[in-house]
Amino acid sequence: MNERELAGLVKESKVVKMGQDLVRTQSVNPPGNELAAAEYVVEALRKSDVETELVMHGENRASALARLKGERKGPALIYSGHLDTVPVGAEKWNHEPFGGDVAEGKVWGRGAADMKGGLAAMMTAMKALAEARVPLKGDLILAATAGEEVDSLGATAVAERLSREPIQALFIAEPTYNEIYIAEKGVFWVQIETFGQTAHGSMPEKGRNAILMMVEIMNEFKKMDIPYRNHPILGGFTRSVNTISGGIKTNVVPDHCVATIDMRTVPGQEHPAILRQLENIIQELSQRVPDFRATVKPVNDHVPVETPPSDPVVQKFSTIVAEMTGREVVFKGANYFSDAVGFLPVLKVPLILFGPGEPGQAHQPNEQVEVSKLVEAARIFAVTAARLLG
Template identity: 45%
Template sequence: MTPEEARRWAEEARDEIVALAQALIRTPSPNPPAREEVVAKVLQEKFRAAGLAAELVALGEGRANVVARLPGSRQAPALLYDGHLDTVPPGEAGAWRHAPYSGELEGGRLYGRGASDMKGGVAAQAMAAILAHRAGLTPAGDLIVAATCGEETDSAGAHAFRRAGGLEGVGGVVIAEPSANELFIAEKGALWLEITTYGRTAHGSMPHLGVNAIWKMHKVLGALAHFRPSADKHPLLGEGTVSLGTLEGGIKTNVVPDRASATFDLRTVPGRPHEEIVTAVEDLLGRLRVDDPELKAEVKVIKNLPSVATAADEPIVRLARQVGLDLWGRDLLPQGVNYYTDAAVLVPEGQIPFLIFGPGAPTLAHQPEEHVEVEKLVEATAFFLLFAARWGSGINFPLFLSHLRKEGAPAPPCPTGR
């Protein structure tokens, strides 16, 4: 497939691409309460109507992934296009000029919760697979499109997809999170910590009989104000950061609080393992106890997603840049992002190279008046189509190909909900 053909296929499907994105946006799937099955069924029906096999994988009450596959020639590993079906809640309706689930078109923009993050990206990837099927394309490796649940909270869908064997035979992952059609190849990790301090309750008029857990927490906060996850600095991600997210303690003004807690959002870069960072925090608390034996505190990990990155010279990155040059005459210079994606779940176990590329704007994620530009939706569809057509070309996959040479070696399996 030539760049001109990819652009033509996407342009001729412009209305269909928009209609699919609208259908996804108009099917609410806020998380919480996490009820993605209804939007998964919309996508499954679209695949099936286009002649592509698509499996709905139930993951509990009202929850599901949907996985479609376009068979390839098995000359290369499978290529996984990944996105998530859930969104954050819309927030206050009065903050929206366009209703959150309207899918309204205005001024070349498609509005609604999830338009940018990331139902627009899911629609572009799905339509690319559908157009590849219509064009009679047989990619070098199977093209898998996985739309999963739960990314906004616990990545439940990505974990289930991985456990079910969805990554077997996969040689590259492209995640359609919002990037404004720029190329991201690295993302920070997320290490969320909850620190709790304990005291002894007493009447507020007799504080000397108690131990104030909030004052103890004050010491912890002061010590962590200048804490850094590591001394590492990544060329695309910069340095790790720490953000105090929540703080609570006490039950009543005239009661000495016996408990206080705070949560911290640490964004990390490759280098220092998260286990070492947690140990460093615990060591810091230990030093505080030397000066204050009454300080009792504990640390709990409430989210643990590693920082992941693809090397800039990986073939998948070179391919993405060439596709950008051929489609638009624009070099997609590799960048990094501070947010995390399901790559943190899908990539580390098999060290599979990944990219983030999607039509949404990162700055619009989780915002009122969230929208995606229709032009970027069409461009992203053309990119995904041409990328799949060229997947495997000029890329050496020795381990995969040696597996294929084994007599009777099975084809990579289609993910199921087992």
């Protein structure tokens, strides 16, 4: 069977139905409850004689692992998509968030773009390969993971299970609008706390105001020079103070304040060095301001990830995408982080993000994915596995 014939086996009706079914299977995180979605993946692929198993993470939490066996003469290839979604939100939707409606050439619903559409495309590709009995030298592994929207617990657990196998690359079907992303920014979130002493609001001089201490830190943080070099794909470093809370009543001097900072880093930056800069600010203020007390600690820490454009898998995949779409390939990067943070510390393989969803649809009301992009992605995934594992 040639690649054109293989692509022709990927039918629009099949990938659309799979996307609809996944959207209709609620898996909002928190709390997660991905078990039903994982069971759907297992049953859908088991019907095509693909080896499947559930990877349990606790009550109603699970990932699904599927394997289309090759001849074991070459390394495996991992396709991955997360099962969980963010909540629906309070804004009114034009389509039922978990209805999986098809209208205007799109599948609508929470997770359609991020990233049940991408997962459906990967599953459809795997089923086409299995049913056509395409010979593969290595295994095609599909990991449908739990928990990406919070802590990537599914990716971390699956990576440990696969850690002793030879793997040639990891594809994650994040919403990229079928463009090739080969890098993602690091994430470094820190929490700062200040500690003071309460007093009556009419006698502030008798207390120590923790909010004003936080203001001092933030004033210094705004001036803090955090060195970086612009990355050719990811661009520059960003920082944003995104939460702050303190005080209990208008007439009580606050004795506690907490703030969090979201920093997105680029290759070449060292997170421990940034933390030391923040610690130095606190140390200097404690020496300059009487009774100044504060702490800083990381609460989310993942380094940037990049795969060189010259990597053989990247080059082969870009050739496939160009051939099948007729588009010029321009490599891009993600400002967000993906399940790569769970996989790559263990597997250390080339990463490619590629999926049918439009990035701006992620986490939005009236989320949708275009049917044409779903079909295109599924066909590309089928041909990619056949070529890389053939």
